[in-house]
Amino acid sequence: MQITGVNGKFDSTVYRVSRAYNLCRYMNAGAGRGAIPIKFNGSIFTYGNKDNPDYRRWGGPGFWFQNQRLIYWPMLAQGDFDLMQPWFKMYQEMLPLQKARTRKFFNHDGAFFPETLTFWGAEVSGHYGWTPFKDRKSPLAECTYLTFYWQNGIEQMHMMYDYFEYTQDTLFAKNILLPHAEEVTRFYELHYQLDNHGKIHFGPAQSLETYHVAVNPLPEIAELQYTLQKLLSLPASWLTEIQKTRWQYLLAHLPPVPVQEKNGQKFLVPAQLWDMKMKVENPELYAVFPYRLYGLGKNEIDIAINAFLKRIHKADYCWNQNAVDAALLGLVDSTMNFVINRTTPPNYSDSRFPTM
Helix, strand or coil: CCCECCCCCECHHHHHHHHHHHHHHHHHHHHCCCCCCCCCCCCCCCCCCCCCCCCCCCCCCCEEHHHHHHHHHHHHHHCCHHHHHHHHHHHHHHHHHHHHHHHHHHCCCCCCCCCEECCCCCECHHHHCCCCHHHCCCCCCCCCCCCCCCCHHHHHHHHHHHHHHHHCCHHHHHHHHHHHHHHHHHHHHHHCCECCCCCECCCCEEECCCEEEEEEEHHHHHHHHHHHHHHHCCCHHHCCHHHHHHHHHHHHHCCCCCEEEECCEEEECCEEEEEEECCCCCHHHHHCCCCCCCCCCCCCHHHHHHHHHHCCCCCCCCCCCHHHHHHHCCCHHHHHHHHHHHCCHHHHCCCCCCCC
């Protein structure tokens, strides 16, 4: 079948975009039904380049959530629910280890999930560091990109909720979503203290991998605010009184989503305070995606659009999510340009397969 543009004639841009979409789904279908999830760097498909057809960028062990999530979020809208099962199953099976790690590290209940994990739940050794545990000043990852980068446990909770909302799978909600939500929210209830204003003080913390020092980072605040309300909307008979009390407590004590004002214009910012910039994410836009507090049809969309226009990192390659943010903010021309650019030959010229 020939793919055509609006005038019925062959359009190379329409063809490239359509091909990219279909080939990505092809790769997911080929790799998504195994015992472990699709790995972000090609999984069963090797990247390949002119010198080495077996070349695989970002190889080695582990699932890096920042990259992994962008494989699985689109599956909800595509209806590829069967392909999501290994991803959720991995988190379900590693939950006991995360609870044990939390107890060992912090001497309290709940579970936190490091950013880079093996499929059985251990942190990737090269990021955790090789210092023997007994000789460590801190039990946390020595790689400062990841030391306090734990928001993925909340984002996974959000994805699990959205999966339930799409499928209405009550067994999934009770057996996978709620146990995960129970331990992640318990962690956030127990781990942080209240400040002088009676709000949770998220610190020490970081804002994704980009700002290694942060107080009250936006991703954690936005996600808890968004998802706790979703959890509280579940049938009351599914929830314990302790859960409802905990989630209401967290909601009541969350600090506000970080916003600044300059020259009469308000915009989202990465955290209440942030420093030590090391990478190229826009954490402030996590309040647009994946945590949809701002967007089309929502209040104060101008605050998010202002943040998008002010964003430092404008490139859209690899795991950058500018195209998604633009779409959710209704910025049609920007979205179109981002998507077309991703499918142009220069962006895959060093690989043998046009979706890499």
